[in-house]
Amino acid sequence: MTKKSHDTVRLSMQERIETGEWALGALIPGEVELAAEYGCARTTINRALQALANNGMLIRKRKGGTRVCEMPVRQAKFAIPIVREQVEATGNKYSHKVLSSILKAPPAPVISRLNLHPKDKAFYLETVHLADNRPFAYEERWVNLKAVPTILTAPLSEISANEWLVKSVPFSSGDVVFSAINADQKIANSIEATLGTAIFVVERTTWYKKEFITTLKLFYKEGFQLYTRL
Amino acid sequence: MTKKSHDTVRLSMQERIETGEWALGALIPGEVELAAEYGCARTTINRALQALANNGMLIRKRKGGTRVCEMPVRQAKFAIPIVREQVEATGNKYSHKVLSSILKAPPAPVISRLNLHPKDKAFYLETVHLADNRPFAYEERWVNLKAVPTILTAPLSEISANEWLVKSVPFSSGDVVFSAINADQKIANSIEATLGTAIFVVERTTWYKKEFITTLKLFYKEGFQLYTRL
DNA sequence: AAATATATTATGTGCATACATAATAGCAAT
DNA sequence: ATTGCTATTATGTATGCACATAATATATTT
Incomplete structure (x- = not known):
């Protein structure tokens, strides 16, 4: 006592x-x-x-x-998903493959989400995350070079952009949107799914002190589940 | 100072x-x-x-x-979704309709999830949640009668089972799983979607002090997004 | 009666102090 | 070198006290 x-x-x-x-x-x-x-x-x-x-x-x-409290609002907490950890949590070996990485002008929705000027270019990355060499998730990412110029020299074939950014801009804030879509041809090819399969999608935008860092979409292989506890 | x-x-x-x-x-x-x-x-x-x-x-x-912290784990908090609030947040009028409510023996997965004996019956509810009288989400719910026998007399056509349970067992704990599936015929009919449409699914099981209360699946109309902030 | 001032009250915050506890570092004995 | 004791140290917890602050209740004035 x-x-x-x-x-x-x-x-x-x-x-x-x-x-x-x-x-x-x-x-x-x-x-x-x-x-x-x-x-x-x-x-x-x-x-x-x-x-x-x-x-x-x-x-x-x-x-x-x-x-x-009259209207009890149970709130769930969950860690922001880092794909490597999700893969390793299932006991599989994680790896990733960069499909493309170029500097180009982003489409309008990304321009507004990253707060860019209309003519600015940004760094665009397509990555496949693998579990035991089988596709696990496909990622499309835009990075704001004004915020993180050094990413151009990062060894992105060894360390994923996700983890590189977490270590470079550790305590950023952001928002996350979950949704479901039917796989289009590009997604289907990337994760070896059938056209039209229901895909769990995570969109995340992060910033650091009002400056936008990156925005990305993650398309998970069919059957993926995100678990949380209240 | x-x-x-x-x-x-x-x-x-x-x-x-x-x-x-x-x-x-x-x-x-x-x-x-x-x-x-x-x-x-x-x-x-x-x-x-x-x-x-x-x-x-x-x-x-x-x-x-x-x-x-070396491995900064940003954690998101979000309120456990109460459908009525989700609907009203979009500025629409909420209502709901109970499609069926019977007492019957649940299938094996539910038996194990609610920790029931194989022969126990449970209360099964099918509900459609409406936004401005248009389908918003379809809910399949099992309730453990041993834990909440009084739900049989609750006016479930006026107050949704969700809210009734929140008020009766206010500070329960639980887990939540998010996923995506293709709509089958039953779901498609319930929320007026096309067969095969990608549907955002929330499964939630709640308990109170080791006693299981309810487990449910929520199938959201296509295009639904769950937003969170880190 | 309505508007204004004042007292009361429950929580919010900060500080000095004391002691508890876990983990390490260093020393001693074998 | 390994084991085991001991001292040290940084954080963890509890307490008494003082004062701050917000919201309400009451009294006072117009």
Whole structure:
């Protein structure tokens, strides 16, 4: 009992929420009261309550007190998919092959997504990711050279553009869109799928401090599943 | 300077990581040293560092000190999709229609997923979610009656099973799988799609304290996209 | 009654202090 | 060299205290 009291308190409170002792939307006792009940300092209670509030289980207001969140929004966290790890997680050997890499003017949607001027060129890469030498995913990527000019000299046949960028611009932010499309001829060829097969698609755009780095589409081989836990 | 110092400190440190002043994998100064540098108490530094560690940017070890995470895993958070909110977010009016609801013995995969005995029956629901009276998603759901017997008396034509369950078993946990399939005849009919169209699928299983509540598959109308931010 | 000022209250934050704990480094004994 | 003890060190946790801040309730004024 002499250890990790804030943890114990937090878990206890979480249970009180989950069991409904503290009902949805209900006002729970104040910090001082809880401190007395649990026999610890208000600081400790505060820490536990803030953690639960971060978690979305509680909503806290000055003076108004703390209440259980009315519309509980469970949020899932998942790691941004790095293809090599996805492959290795299945126990297969990862490799990749660069199909093409050229400098050219991107189409309009990419220009706007990377915030480029209409005449700017960008670096375009087509890559196939392989699991035990069989196609796993096909990637189309645009890189903003103004942000990462050094990628032109990167050894992209050894290290994938994805990983090279992660190491060069480590803590960028971005957005991700998941969707499903029917394979067109190009995709079908790249991952050895039948024309029209349902393909899981991930589009990702990343930037670093308002400067856009890269945007890409990943087309996964049929049967691919993305797993997450809440 | 008299306000939210832990916040300021945290943001400052985050910047030092992002700009590479504290490089990937590098050991950063100890708490006392940082406290001296920032001119605040060690407690405040500790709070900021712990927040960044929670975020996955730092890795902390007793004695070993704190270092920048070598393999930065950006993690996305997203709210577990509640169909009604997805529809309303697009500015459309939500409604739903229950196609069928019966008590019957589930197929083997569902039995194992819901941890049922082979002869147990479960509650099976087919629902279509509508946006402005046009199909938006088709849902197949199994509910474990041992866990939530009262669902049999719930007014499921007014409130969707999803929302009813969220309110009854508010803080359950679960897992989610995303994938893509080609529409079969049943799905195609339900959401007015063409046979073979690529369909975005979400499978979700939720439980509460080791007891399984429900498992469901959601088939979204073609063109659906799930958006997330890192 | 409506508008304004004031007191009250619950949470938010920062600090100094004390002790706990895990992991390492260094030393000693075999 | 290997093993095992011990000291050191950086982080982890808990507490008491003081003051800040936001939101509400109450009293006061017009």
